[in-house]
Amino acid sequence: MDAVISIIIPAYNEEERIQTTIEDLCKNFTKKSYEIIVSAEDSTDETSNIVKKLMKKNKHIKLLNSNKTIRLGKGKSLQRGFEKSTGKIIVFADADLSANAKELKKLISFLNKYDVAIGSRAVKGSKVKATQIRKFLGRGFIFGVNLLLNLNIKDTQCGYKAFKRDVLNNVFHKVISSGWEFDVELLWKIKKAKYTIIEVPINWIHKDKAKLKAIDIFNMGWGVLKIKWRS
Numbered sequence: 001m002d003a004v005i006s007i008i009i010p011a012y013n014e015e016e017r018i019q020t021t022i023e024d025l026c027k028n029f030t031k032k033s034y035e036i037i038v039s040a041e042d043s044t045d046e047t048s049n050i051v052k053k054l055m056k057k058n059k060h061i062k063l064l065n066s067n068k069t070i071r072l073g074k075g076k077s078l079q080r081g082f083e084k085s086t087g088k089i090i091v092f093a094d095a096d097l098s099a100n101a102k103e104l105k106k107l108i109s110f111l112n113k114y115d116v117a118i119g120s121r122a123v124k125g126s127k128v129k130a131t132q133i134r135k136f137l138g139r140g141f142i143f144g145v146n147l148l149l150n151l152n153i154k155d156t157q158c159g160y161k162a163f164k165r166d167v168l169n170n171v172f173h174k175v176i177s178s179g180w181e182f183d184v185e186l187l188w189k190i191k192k193a194k195y196t197i198i199e200v201p202i203n204w205i206h207k208d209k210a211k212l213k214a215i216d217i218f219n220m221g222w223g224v225l226k227i228k229w230r231s
Contacts, residue, residue, distance in 0.1 A: 003060075004033040005108065006087030010077035011038050014095040015045040017207070021097040022054055022061060028101035038095075039064045039081035041072055073178030075186075082168055090168055094159035096207040103202050107162040115167050115195035118153075118187070119160035125201030144221055148228050149188050154199060156183045167195050176230065181223030188227065 007025055011018055018038065025036055038051045040063060051063045064080055066072055072080070078092060089111060091104055099119060110117035121128045122142070128135070145151055157180075171193055177185040191197060 002033075002086035002088075003035040004087055005029065005035075005089045005091060006082075006085035007034065007036045007091045007093055007104070008078055008081035008085060009036065009038050009093050009095050010041075010074050010081070011043070011047055011051075011095045012041040012077075013043045013045045014047045015043075015050060017096050018047055019050050019054065021093070021095055022051070024097060025093070025101045025104075026058055026060065028105060035060050035062060035085065035087065037062045037064060037081045037085055039066075039077040041066045041077060073182065074180075075175060075178035075182030078182075079172060079175075082172060088165050090163045090165055092159060092161045098207045099158075099160050099202050099204045103204075104160060104162070106202075107160060107200055110198050110200055111162055111164055113196075114198045115164050116187075116190055116197045117162045117200050118155070118197065119158040119202035119204070120153075120155040120199035121158055121202060121204050122154035123199045123201050127201075127203045128206075129204070130206035141220055145184055145224055148224055149184070151184070151188055151191065153187060153197070156187055158202060158204065159183075160202060167193075171195075177223060177227065179223055180220040181227060184224055185227045 022036055040048050048063060048065055051061065055061045055063060064084060082090060089108060091108065093104060103119060107117040107119060120126060142154060142156065145156060167190060171189045174189050175182065175185050187197065
């Protein structure tokens with residue numbers, strides 16, 4: 001039976017957090033027809049084995065494993081998950097659970113009026129715990145994105161997003177980016193296709209093990225320039 005909600009989680013070496021994340025999602029979506037698709041790259045830790053154990057206890061959990069030695073990137077991982085999904089509503093979630101499952105349910109509720117609902121750490125009502133340098137670099141990146149693409153979105157990079165399936169059916173195959181800039185290109189293509197997007201304030205705690213560096217912002221900016229040049 002097809003799911004109503006498909007939750008797609010890109011994962012690479014997430015053995016420390018993936019079980020907690022999946023269990024929180026399962027607990028909060030028990031009254032819905034749902035599926036959780038973990039799109040795992042060729043991890044070197046126990047990520048895939050942990051998901052396989054959880055699958056034995058819950059038929060709603062699915063695992064996609066990449067056998068490629070080259071990293072696919074976030075964009076390609078999410079695209080693989082979408083291609084295997086069955087839900088009328090598609091939700092992107094981070095493996096680190098920086099925002100809990102209740103925040104995802106809040107996003108979904110906005111799809112009654114909008115085509116896309118994205119979690120935003122930059123709109124009024126959001127609550128964010130992150131380092132000042134991360135906030136500063138993030139604001140600089142968004143300023144550049146809006147200057148170049150006229151996107152008019154305050155937070156493109158939050159990993160929590162909800163879509164009506166038709167939106168991704170019509171747009172996803174047009175997205176080329178797979179790295180940090182993937183979110184920007186996806187939202188840009190969605191906006192160009194005249195779909196409606198709302199930014200929803202989110203409660204978010206930075207849990208990513210990687211530290212955002214100035215070079216990361218530079219690479220993201222370079223990716224956005226390439227998006228602009230391809231248009």
